[in-house]
Amino acid sequence: MSFKNMMTKEDGIGRKIRWLKKAIETAEAVLIGAGAGLSSSAGMTYSGDRFKWLFPDFIRAYHFPDMYSAGFYPYDTPEEHWGYWSRYIYHNRYEENDRKPYEILLGLVGHKDYFVLTTNVDHQFQLSGFDKKRLFYTQGDYGLWQCSRPCCDKTWDNEAAVRRMVTSQKDRRIPSAFLPHCPVCGAPMTMNLRCDNNFVQDEGWYAAHSRYEDFFRRHKSSRLLLLELGVGGKTPVIIKYPFWQMTAENPRAAFACINLGEAVCPQDIAKQSVCIDGDIGKVLLELKNDRGSDAEAVASLACSENKKSKE
Missing domain, CATH: 3.40.50.1220 (TPP-binding domain)
Known part of the structure; x- marks a missing residue:
């Protein structure tokens, strides 16, 4: 048949x-x-009750409607940017769901x-x-970082760094010493996600x-x-x-x-x-x-x- x-x-x-x-x-x-x-x-929603449960402090400060909106927000400092993104990565990539x-x-x-x-x-x-x-x-992959320039076609696993950022952040910010930089050129790291022409394959x-x-x-x-x-x-x-x-x-x-x-x-x-x-x-x-x-x-x-x- x-x-x-x-x-x-x-x-x-x-x-x-x-x-x-x-x-x-x-x-x-x-x-x-x-x-x-x-x-x-599977319950991995990016808005609604799950978002309210995971990011109450960011919602109080900025009134974000969902995780996506919060991810593209131009935070005043890189410490707050990674305060949000480290938590975002952890809950959507490493946490047991x-x-x-x-x-x-x-x-x-x-x-x-x-x-x-x-x-x-x-x-x-x-x-x-x-x-x-x-x-x-x-x-791309939430578990990978790349150079923000990018200076090379390389990516780096971020699990250890992300877990450290999540456990050490305070008032929505991570310590400045934990800001990620490219091991090759020293530029700030960014997510390995296809959102612009800088995406590293x-x-x-x-x-x-x-x-x-x-x-x-x-x-x-x-x-x-x-x-x-x-x-x-x-x-x-x-x-x-x-x-x-x-x-x-x-x-x-x-x-x-x-x-x-x-x-x-x-x-x-x-x-x-x-x-x-x-x-x-x-x-x-x-x-x-x-x-x-x-x-x-x-x-x-x-x-x-x-x-x-x-x-």
Whole structure:
């Protein structure tokens, strides 16, 4: 049975769950494209109660609405800048968080020839047990610093320095002695995040990119499942559009999108696709438990909870 014949119309979440379950089972390889929605499903939100709990002092001082806004604020001193960013890095990169959606996903695809392409920079895939050589973090890593100039194509692990900053800060500031500087030229360090043209693509970045290209070359004509999880519309050229194109060019491929409120695909690949509007973690749990008949209620509950959180 080909993927395109598994489902020719949308007829309920339960049927979609079973379609995706079969697609995973029969796939020769699985390419996962993951965005922020996957970590949000694990509870790693950047606004709301979590933000209020982690950054009450910064909120009192500046009335920030979320972590992103606070991260781009032009603080008066580098000590306060790193007071915020060290805490931001620690809670989103090093602190122990609930990784259940990631762990369930690994259980579903770990026995397959899989690869992960992600715009997430929180390192949760590797922390959840995914093979490092099957991951490509395109947009950087909270755990890496680079030179702000940049003077070279190098990055540096920041865990020890970040933990020291978090435990020593006072009044939203770190001690001046802990300000990070480039070991090569002495310029201030900055985050290794793709936010401008100074983003450093180091040796590890290029190695991961090469492994991703090799994976696609080997499987571009095979029974490939392209699984899009929580990808929004900010950078569709990285995951969303390429996944649609790969599906259109390969009649043996299948495309699946799980996203709360943003589960879509083009009409020309609809017969090869399934789009599930629901909480990613709960949908993955349904796939694990193989209870397709109960999934519609779960998805409805997830949508209801999401609406309440916005009220």
